[in-house]
Amino acid sequence: MRVGAKACYPLALSFVRPSTVKMRYFNTEGPIHCTQHYCLPPLTRWDMEEILGLIERQKYFLLHAPRQTGxxxxxxxxxxxxxxxGRYQALYVNIETxxxxxxxxxxAMRAICGAIGASARGLLGEERLFEWxxxxxxxxxxxxxxxxxxxxxxxxxxxPIVLLLDEVDALIGDxxxxxxxxxxxxxxxxxxxPFPQTVMLCSVRDLHDYRIHARSEPAPITGGSAFNIKAKSLRLGDFSPEETQRLLQEHTQETGQAFTPEALTRVWELTQGQPWLVNAIAxxxxFEQPEGRDHRHPISVAMIDAAKESMIVERVTHLDQLADKLREERVRRVIEPMLAGETLDSVPLDDRDYLVDLGLLRRAQGGGLEVANPIYREVLPRMLASGPQDSLPQSAPIWLDAQGRLDPERLLKAFLGFWRQHGEPLLRSAPYAEIAPHLVxxxxxxRVVNGGGSLEREYAIGAGRxxxxxxxxxxxxxxxxxxWRDGRPDPITEGLTQLDGYLNGLGLDTGWLVIFDRRAGQPPIEARxxxxxxxxxxxxxxxxxxx
Structure with a gap:
């Protein structure tokens, strides 16, 4: 089931916009307030018949989704x-304290119970929970x-009480x-x-994926065994293309500033409907670009691309949190072979599911795993290459001609000189050993495109490239x-065939095939x-x- 990602708080179903309210804006921090933020009607994106059915049947269930999806x-x-x-007494509680x-x-129990008591007092006017x-x-x-x-x-x-507990996965162990x-x-x-009729637990991961290491237990236990009364797991979905466009057009309706059709499409292409990314780019x-603040100026594709680039360069919190996950061993076990173009046959299913739950990856409709959206696809290798990039020696842009244009022959000569001199030490600075040459x-x-270009990447899982x-x-x-690894043939024949397909898609008549020889016993980099x-x-x- 796809569940909506944005809701309105505190007036979830009220869309009255008093004339005294200041201009609304796209929100990227905390819950949505429809009097302040552009928003989509939340409950229309839930399967309310299913949810009300679970509550009516007194079920306990789970809601999970990546962070910052609503x-x-x-x-x-x-x-x-x-x-x-008025049929139930419902209470939302954040227990991450x-x-x-x-x-x-x-x-911990005092903190959890205290949070429930404080929420009941503030939201329901119920004062007795602390006494109880x-x-x-x-x-x-x-x-x-x-x-x-x-x-x-x-x-x-x-x-009957319906208890909604948020941030359950902030808790650990016992x-x-x-x-x-x-x-x-x-x-x-x-x-x-007597006990609550329904309890909904909310977290990033599905409960059955939890591996709980508790001091009181001789071995790790799963969330499923500790909470085997769970009736269902609901996953919060991203925006659809239509919902993405509808949210953006709320701004147009309120200010008169239009998004060009190409810009609307570009937001969807870059974000794939990830709610935080949609709001952040918009x-x-x-509201930040000089052209954008002039609401007489239509929003163009170039403006959308500039916003995307600034988010990546500034390492905004959402993207920085994702990049931080790259340090985890179970994340490395999946991302490293993906970037190298290797298969995921030997990667445990739990690790693959973990990255899907985090929102880094998604399962494509035609099968297989892929990075969740083009922004993440760009961020992941950029972050991994940041160490080698920061270690690069200072050098003049010798790849440019006298008119400031990129010269591929000069670029090739510059790379070979750089690689022969600095390749070995930089390989040791890369965080993922198997793709260290790629990162360098x-x-x-x-360093080349920072002067005014762009670098796009495509991963080909299982194709070795x-x-x-x-x-x-x-x-x-x-x-x-x-x-080229030990025990494998020279990849040049396969590489030339694959490069043909890539160049054909780009409409190019020539290109480069870079083969990193990682076999044991090879001469030094400068010699080979x-x-x-x-x-x-x-x-x-x-x-x-x-x-």
């Missing part, structure tokens, strides 16, 4: 709708404080086990003992990267690096760089 906004909207109808307690269960918490602590201790408090609340409530098992215990004791374009070459090419397209002024250069001339199967002249 989970909190959706949960708040659901809470307000349920309370407005308990994260600082780590595995100190007494302290103290009673539960006195009678049942920390391991029963949550279930005891919820039992007392459920017994006193006039309507604290997470205690939370899940107290909820499970209360669930299984119904209807003899905000930068419409990309670092060098980024990475394709690069360097654009600088009127020059477009197609480059294919291959690695050379250029050969070759012809592709389609008759294209190809420069083969042996490195």
């Amino acid at each position: 989970k909190t906004s959706c949960m708040i909207a659901l809470m307000e709708q349920l309370n407005r109808v 308990a994260q600082t307690a780590r595995e100190e269960v007494p302290r 918490l103290n009673q539960a602590l006195a009678e049942q201790g920390a391991d029963g404080a949550l279930s005891g408090m919820l039992t007392r609340w459920s017994a006193a409530a006039e309507r 604290t997470l086990v205690s939370l899940l098992r107290q909820l499970r215990t209360g669930y299984t004791q119904r209807p003899g003992l 905000y930068r374009t419409c 070459l990309m670092a060098f090419l980024h 990475m394709d690069l397209c360097l654009r600088y002024g009127s020059v477009t250069l197609g480059i294919e990267l291959k690695v 690096s050379r250029v050969e001339e070759a012809s592709s199967p389609a008759g294209r002249p190809i420069r083969v760089i042996r490195a």
Whole structure:
């Protein structure tokens, strides 16, 4: 099921726009407020029949999605709708404050129960939860404080309770086990003992993927075993192309500033509907760029591309958080072979699912894994190449001619000189050893395009290659990267055939095939690096760089 990513808070269903309200804007921080932010009607993007059916049948279930896709906004909207109808007493609670307690269960349970009590007091006007918490602590201790408090609340409530707990995956170890098992215990004791009718847990990952390392357990346990009462896992979806366009056109309706049809399409192409990215690109374009702030000026593709580039260069928080994940070993096990063009046969399914849950990857409709959107596809190798790039020696742009145009022959000579002199130490600075040559070459090419060009990448999982397209002024250069490893034949024949297909897509008559020789026992880089001339199967002249 696809569930919507943005909701309105605190007036989830109210779209009245008083004339006294200041101009709205695209939001990238926290829940959506429809009086302040452009937004989509939230509950129309939920399968409300299914959700209300789960609540009616007294089920406990899970909502999961990558960060900054609108989970909190959706949960708040659901809470307000349920309370407005009046059949249930619904409460949204963020429990991440308990994260600082780590595995100190007494302290963590007080934090969780305190967060529930504070939310009940602030949102429902219910003052008694702290009294019930103290009673539960006195009678049942920390391991029963949550279930005891919820039992007392459920017994006193006039309507069935629906509890929406956010940031569950902020908890670890014994604290997470205690939370899940107290909820499970209360669930299984119904209807003899009163307990919330429905509990929704919200997190980044699906609960069955959790591997909980608790001090009290002899071996890691799964979230599924600790919370085997879960009826369903719902995943929050990204915006569709139509929803992306509708959100952008809210700005046009309010200000009169139009997006060109090409710009609307470009936002979708770059973001694939990822809610934070859609809002962030639109905000930068419409409210930060000088042209964009003049609402008489239509939004063009060039303005969208400039906003995208500035986000990447500035390493905005959302992208920086994703890049930080690249340090995790289980992320490396997936991303490294993807960038190298290798298959994922030996990568555990749990690792692949983890990256899908994080939102870094997605499963394509035709099968296979791919990076979730073009922005992430550009960010990942850029971040990995940042170490080698920062280590590059200073050099003049000798790849440019007297008129400032890129000269491919000068670029080739400059790369060979750079590679022979600095290749070995820079390879050691790259974070992913298997694709270290790729990262060093990309670092060098980024130095080139920083003068006014662009570098595009295509991954070919299972094909053993990475394709690069360097654009600088009127020059477009197609480059294919291959690695020659121990026990494999020279990849030149396969590479020339593959490069033909890539160049055909770019409309180019020539290109480079770069073969990094990573076999054991080879001469030093400065001795083995050379250029050969070759012809592709389609008759294209190809420069083969042996490195």
